[in-house]
Amino acid sequence: MALHPDNKLTPEIEAELRRVMDALTEDELSLLAHNDPAFQAGGFRAGNTAALRARAFQVASGAQSISSTLRRLLMTHSLNRTLVGLLSAAVLTDLRNELAVLFGSPRLLLAMLVDDRDDVRELAARWMRQEPVFLAMDPVAATARLHESFARLLEAAGSGEAAKGAPVTRETWKDAREHLEQQLRDARVEARRLKGVDDRLARTRDQLAAREREWTEAQTRLNEAEAQARAAVRERDAAKIELERELRHREERLLAAVESRLALEAGAWLTPVRAVAVEAASPATTGDALQARAAGALARQAATDRHSGNRRMLAARHEALTKQLTDVRDALANALQPLPELATMAGELSAELERLGRLINRGAERPAVEAQLAARMAMAAPDELQNMRGLVKQLATLGVFDAEAAVRLNGMLENRLRVARATSLSLPDVDDEDQTPTAVLRRALRGRCAAILLIDGHNVLFGLQGRYFPPQGAVVPTGSTRVRVVEDVVRLTADRPTCRAWIVFDGPTRSESTPSANVRVTYSGGEGEHRADAALLDNIRFFRAADEIPILLVTNDNALMAAARRLGALTLSALEFGAFL
Numbered sequence: 302m303a304l305h306p307d308n309k310l311t312p313e314i315e316a317e318l319r320r321v322m323d324a325l326t327e328d329e330l331s332l333l334a335h336n337d338p339a340f341q342a343g344g345f346r347a348g349n350t351a352a353l354r355a356r357a358f359q360v361a362s363g364a365q366s367i368s369s370t371l372r373r374l375l376m377t378h379s380l381n382r383t384l385v386g387l388l389s390a391a392v393l394t395d396l397r398n399e400l401a402v403l404f405g406s407p408r409l410l411l412a413m414l415v416d417d418r419d420d421v422r423e424l425a426a427r428w429m430r431q432e433p434v435f436l437a438m439d440p441v442a443a444t445a446r447l448h449e450s451f452a453r454l455l456e457a458a459g460s461g462e463a464a465k466g467a468p469v470t471r472e473t474w475k476d477a478r479e480h481l482e483q484q485l486r487d488a489r490v491e492a493r494r495l496k497g498v499d500d501r502l503a504r505t506r507d508q509l510a511a512r513e514r515e516w517t518e519a520q521t522r523l524n525e526a527e528a529q530a531r532a533a534v535r536e537r538d539a540a541k542i543e544l545e546r547e548l549r550h551r552e553e554r555l556l557a558a559v560e561s562r563l564a565l566e567a568g569a570w571l572t573p574v575r576a577v578a579v580e581a582a583s584p585a586t587t588g589d590a591l592q593a594r595a596a597g598a599l600a601r602q603a604a605t606d607r608h609s610g611n612r613r614m615l616a617a618r619h620e621a622l623t624k625q626l627t628d629v630r631d632a633l634a635n636a637l638q639p640l641p642e643l644a645t646m647a648g649e650l651s652a653e654l655e656r657l658g659r660l661i662n663r664g665a666e667r668p669a670v671e672a673q674l675a676a677r678m679a680m681a682a683p684d685e686l687q688n689m690r691g692l693v694k695q696l697a698t699l700g701v702f703d704a705e706a707a708v709r710l711n712g713m714l715e716n717r718l719r720v721a722r723a724t725s726l727s728l729p730d731v732d733d734e735d736q737t738p739t740a741v742l743r744r745a746l747r748g749r750c751a752a753i754l755l756i757d758g759h760n761v762l763f764g765l766q767g768r769y770f771p772p773q774g775a776v777v778p779t780g781s782t783r784v785r786v787v788e789d790v791v792r793l794t795a796d797r798p799t800c801r802a803w804i805v806f807d808g809p810t811r812s813e814s815t816p817s818a819n820v821r822v823t824y825s826g827g828e829g830e831h832r833a834d835a836a837l838l839d840n841i842r843f844f845r846a847a848d849e850i851p852i853l854l855v856t857n858d859n860a861l862m863a864a865a866r867r868l869g870a871l872t873l874s875a876l877e878f879g880a881f882l
Contacts, residue, residue, distance in 0.1 A: 764875025
């Protein structure tokens with residue numbers, strides 16, 4: 302056990318304990334390192350005397366248990382071996398004050414605390430809890446008391462010169478020999494034990510070295526596995542980002558293909574309309590020249606518009622069958638003996654004429670007012686068409702024509718309005734050979750070609766500050782300014798299906814809206830700068846992959862312009878685009 306678990310050592314006793322520790326030899330410390338379990342952990346080696354001495358003092362002064370080896374060493378170098386160990390607990394109690402005066406209370410208490418007898422250690426612990434521990438005495442009186450107590454022992458042992466010259470007897474010599482032989486046997490046993498300890502220590506060292514090598518290898522494998530895991534995590538994150546980008550851009554690719562196809566279809570639809578407008582603008586002629594021009598125009602219409610050509614063929618067939626039906630009916634009316642097959646042919650011809658009439662809307666009886674309104678709609682200007690919408694509704698309410706006629710007239714009115722808006726002549730004409738960005742945009746807005754118009758929203762806001770920001774105040778984009786840009790683009794392109802517009806703004810959250818059929822607004826979302834730039838370049842790539850269609854980018858960003866032109870797009874500055882607004 303420890304010196305005593307219930308009492309803390311006083312500074313004086315600790316100082317005496319440190320003196321005893323300093324008296325331990327290097328061999329004794331080495332023996333302690335080999336045998337004491339308290340020295341087996343912590344890397345204490347036999348040759349490291351200072352560390353072993355410090356560890357021995359820490360174990361002895363602490364509350365933990367001490368081994369029998371350490372206790373014997375402390376007993377050997379303290380007052381215990383020469384005094385306390387020879388006296389009983391009763392003698393120590395009777396002579397406590399005298400012994401403390403002669404030898405000092407710290408030395409006496411330490412000698413009792415390291416004793417291997419429990420009653421002696423308990424006695425010392427009990428004394429330490431008292432106040433005062435020892436009574437003060439005169440050293441002379443204390444010596445006299447000790448002489449009196451050990452008088453018989455001193456008389457038997459002799460004193461002075463007589464004790465020094467006492468003869469050695471045979472019994473004394475035998476006792477000394479037996480004592481030396483016993484010490485030799487003990488030394489041999491201890492040597493064998495120490496040899497076994499050395500062997501176990503060598504084996505333990507070999508096992509420790511093997512375990513350290515295994516630990517090093519395991520640590521290396523662990524580091525490699527962690528590196529592989531980190532690489533796998535990076536690859537997984539990269540694949541996840543790429544997958545999210547592909548999923549997000551898949552819809553944009555589809556939208557790009559749809560927008561491109563719609564623009565091309567609108568351009569193809571307006572091509573015959575443009576041909577009709579050019580023909581109508583040419584000066585009129587009379588006689589054979591007019592008939593030739595009319596025949597040529599009808600032929601071109603039939604070649605350009607398959608529906609017109611087919612309808613013309615059916616109309617010619619209808620006229621031929623009408624003439625033949627007239628001849629058959631005339632023969633039936635004037636024949637003296639009409640053949641039965643003439644009556645059959647008259648019925649079949651009448652049925653075929655009725656079928657063809659329904660197919661090409663010929664022969665249907667329509668009110669004269671409907672025919673006049675239809676003819677007037679064909680020649681009306683765009684502003685007159687808007688007024689005729691209310692006229693059709695009022696005439697239908699008054700019962701001038703039926704509901705079917707109103708539906709036909711409203712459908713014709715809507716078609717004429719779309720054609721008028723798509724072929725508006727508000728923009729100056731431009732040569733088809735001119736491939737500058739502004740010329741391509743004019744042709745697209747006039748319906749003469751298809752085009753995709755991409756707009757860098759915030760860049761246009763800053764490029765046209767005089768239009769979108771007040772004369773005084775901070776130039777900061779707001780929701781209202783962005784709405785004004787969208788309204789301008791809708792007003793410019795909504796009635797021109799050949800021009801598909803796509804406005805891209807920077808924004809923290811990705812969102813899309815379609816303020817009109819051919820205008821789309823996108824907020825890029827994501828983090829960092831130039832988010833809208835990346836979205837615009839992606840859209841250019843998508844449109845280039847979908848169709849060979851002109852792509853116009855409106856921005857003042859020189860770097861973005863250069864990247865767009867490398868991808869095959871045409872670029873306009875914000876001021877060039879502002880001229881169209």
